[in-house]
Amino acid sequence: MSSILETRGLTRTFGAVVAAKELNVNILKGEVVGVIGSNGAGKTTFINMVTGYLPPSSGDILFDGKSVLGRKSRDITRMGMARSFQVAQLFPKLTVMENALVALVAAEGTQPSFLRRLDTPKRRDRADAIFAEFGVSRYRDALVSTVPQGVRKLVDIAMALVSRPRMLLLDEPTSGVSSEEKFALMDTVMAVVRQHGVTVLFVEHDMEIVARYVSRIMAFYSGEIIADGPPRSVLGNAKVQEFVVGHHLNVNAVLGATL
């Protein structure tokens, strides 16, 4: 399988702090990769750099073989790499439908017109189809600020997928979601991304979530990747258990519980 995202010697420093150190990452098309690490390990810095939000201090980022260095986030989105956020980034005073309509007009690739309406039957139909996929149809006319956190997370991810990206980066998709809802949320998201053949990279603290949904894990510690491979080998790694998980992890139990 060919590479979709590759970083070469990616480094980012904030003064004396090294948030990312010589990161060499290669994500293959169709992979579902989990990124784990304690707070401050450099996970979000990594996502912010590859999505153009944060310029790296040195190194290169290749998306589908093309360097995205120096490109703006919107250009990278248009190239086919979308992202969701740890705290859902939506338009709170607009309805769920209006949020989707804005995402849809953006996905059309042309500048929004000041003459043509945003709300068209065609866009509404597409939004309804997306809501049905994500199971949020009953909230379509509610203001985003009034819907539950889990729904906001789903809408946030749905908006990222509207542009039909080839790769999706999810920053802690289950943060702020109750433990009862987290598997349902991930089941919904993963079903949609698998259906569309999207490569996924997601940052997550919850080992059960990571173990259940990914085929590969990258463990970050202090700006470096200390382990990279299948869940069993990474989660069983002594360094990962000491620096990332923080305690001894019964790998069989975690992987078994998620099967």
Add this chain to the structure above:
Amino acid sequence: MLFAKLSASATTPALLLMAAIFAASAWVMPAWLAFLLTLAFSKALVVLGVVIQMRAGLVSFGQALFYCVGGYGVGLASQYLGVSDAFALLALGTLAAIVLALICGWLLTRYRDIFYAMLTLALSMILYGILVKSSALGSTDGFNVSPPSFLGWVPEGDAIKRTLYLLTVGVSAIVALGFHSFMVSGLGRVTEAVRENEIRVEYLGLSPQRMLFANYVLAAGLSALGGGLTAMASGHIDPDMAFWTTSGEFVFIAILGGTGHVAAPFIGAIVFSVIRTFAIQEAPNTWQMTLGVILLALVLFLPKGLWSLVERSKKREASA
């Protein structure tokens, strides 16, 4: 939901009806009222420029810049280029403002919040300073603007005032209809999204700055139209058109009327003009205090402006 309501509402026929009523009343209303309404509608056009920016989350404390450019554009074209047609004069004033906005917008749309507000104020005060020092343009006194012609027709006596009033009503109606469409257009809605969350707009693949730039240029054009109409109606222009208190008036009217509907700035401008006229008449030395008290009351009791009264009554009707 608001979006769906707006698009399905009877706003377009209501705007046309109001325009027809105002136009028809030109032959029955007293001259002072026609003049007051001409200036009020012209102000409303400028305020629409303020509102368009407020809907994108930005407050301009310098919208008088384009009001003044529109006015001086008309005055200069009339005096130095020999243009007398009202439509051509308005077009020239508006074009001048748009060209200026294309330059200023490039700088301004990089800033947000108080920095944006202060920069807009600074630019308008620069123009004020230039005009005050320009003796060729009448310095602080400004200069008079000759009465325009209308597609070759030169009205005389009271007909000129009535014609200017009708022109203002006509321009206002066209702008109001266009603005209503803009509010539900792709650009109009995305600029609201920019106000709500700029980062998300960027990650959807759009440039928030480009949206705000388009918005700014549009606002400049609207405000210049208001300035041009004011110049023709009052027959005089002076640097005070660019002074910061003039910009303050436009922000005041925007808050007074509200930003929720295209009719709100027109209601705000009419109410403001009436209040100011009577406040000056009744209390010539303290009329600003009257306006200050009204602004205070508004912020406390009607933070969404006079239009929120209309929305409230609509809701009451719907729930009854």
